[in-house]
Amino acid sequence: MGAEPIISLRDVTKVYRQGSVDVHALRGLTMDVEAGEFTAICGPSGSGKTTMLNLIGALDAMTSGSIVLEGRELASLNKKELSELRRDRIGFVFQAYNLMPVLTAYENAEMVLWVQGVDGPSRRERVMGLLEQVGLKGMENRRPSELSGGQQQRVAIARAIASNPVVVLADEPTANVDSETAETLLDLMEELNREQGVTFVFSTHDPQVMERARRVVRLVDGRVASDERR
């Protein structure tokens, strides 16, 4: 592609302390993610996939190295700046959906915009459009408990992209749904990636997902073992 990377990881290490033992989750990981990519991070359990997503998403701090997101070195940002970065520039999709149970589908998708301070009419226009786009038109007032797993994950995707983030980080987004639902979710993510240029980085074990990714990065023992672009 040759474009300027939106995410750049250089010699990133992450060491957890478990009791008296140091666990090396990432060992000098280096990679770039460019705008518009549809990247799958795969690898065995304990290979560092989630740790990597957590570090890129500014949910955790690396032990050493450098992570730059849109030209900003994450290590140089304070808590407030990191919080604003997550709010404005990063979307998250979690394996267990993690929607707010007391909010409706509409309100869940709207929440990030509300936190951003976007005015009511703009929020409404944006969220209604998104829910239609993810196939949930007419279900705006349903709470998570009234939606299927696939529908909840669609709300989570709508929430993740509501603020027009530079990247959506998805952790095993299809792990909790059946293969048919997984297929439709992948269709949706692909469509958003293709038509709106949303950059996706997702971790997965699922061969079905890896097959759909245009770039597959395989991690082994906290390092990039292979990086395949299709």
Add this chain to the structure above:
Amino acid sequence: MSGPNVATLAWRNLWRNRRRTLLTLGSIVFGVFLAVVFTAMQDKNWKDMIDLAARLGGGHVSLQHPEYLDKPTLTRTVVRGEALEAALESEARRIQHAVDRVIGPTMLATAGETFSAAFIAFDPEAEDETTLSILEAIDEGSALEPGDRNGVILGHRLASNLGMELGDKVVYTLTDKHGEIVSGLARLRGTLRTNAPTVDGGFCLLPIDTVRDLLGYGEDEATLVAVFVEDQRRSAGVAGRLGRELGGTAAAVPWNTSQPQLAAFIALKVGGAVIMEILIAILVAAGIFNTMFVSVMERLREFGIMLAIGWSPGRLFRMIMMESAWLAVLGLAGAFLITLGPYLYLSSTGLDMTAIYGGTVEVAGVGLDPVLKVGIFPRNAVLIALFAVLATIASGIYPAWRAGRVQPVETIKVV
């Protein structure tokens, strides 16, 4: 379709565990109910007792000879002259009445019997039940009429002991201003029935002008001027200011100094009730804290998600505090509704405790009404409401702070 805001979110969070919220609200309502009823009983009972004690003798504040308190004899008097009137005028806003009284011991004798008694000499023209509550207890005959210089009212048992009927004569003997024994003759106009033994068996009322003449007092002289203030809680303040105004010419003694037994009794009871209320408040606050804390600990993962998607710790803190605030508002509203009915009943009808008391109970010479009524001072009601709100909100502070300290990466636990 309106978007979520912190207040809405907090409200909905509150009802996620309906039973827990209702139990918490129940404890707030119960706590406030108990606090209001306890305080209202105290406020009413102590106010009535203090007012009654004041109306039985020395008023809320007694203006008296500087040495009268230590040695209350008929030789230690005050004169209601210009200085005293000026002092009273300076506090006119807080004073309802100021009446002259001569109070002391006497010996009553009829042809066949002799008994000692306490007496109050008062001006029948200037006073009625408002300032002299004992007049409410006349059960036979009538009160002293203005201008009646030879009448006497006796406790019914004293009259009976003296073998007197209405209209009979009695000789009363006093020690005058110069230490001489003097006597007067009076006819029985009425009897008192209070069920308080010290009053019924050893008390009489005399006209002040006659007693003044007998004792050799001037026309403005008395053993004390009984001052009645519009709110007994201001007695000490009024006494302090009157004392300063009077300089050394007379002492201004508040009821709690002139009636230390009654003051000690009330202080003891109030102190005990305050400790009880503090214990109730601690228990209620602990219950609310527990609810809030458990509710927060159950949602750590959710808070992690919220922080991950851009919520600030401050916004999370506000949301939990808003949950506490909702609890406080609902608890207070519930407490108001639950307390109102019983409060109105207790304030108007009251509970007849005769069966428990077994008749009138007397404390330091003041009879307790066997019908228990309530009447809270508005300031105390506001304080209870304020405390309930603050305690509820304060109970949320630590859980709210804890919520804001959540580390998303530790609580989300992805893969």
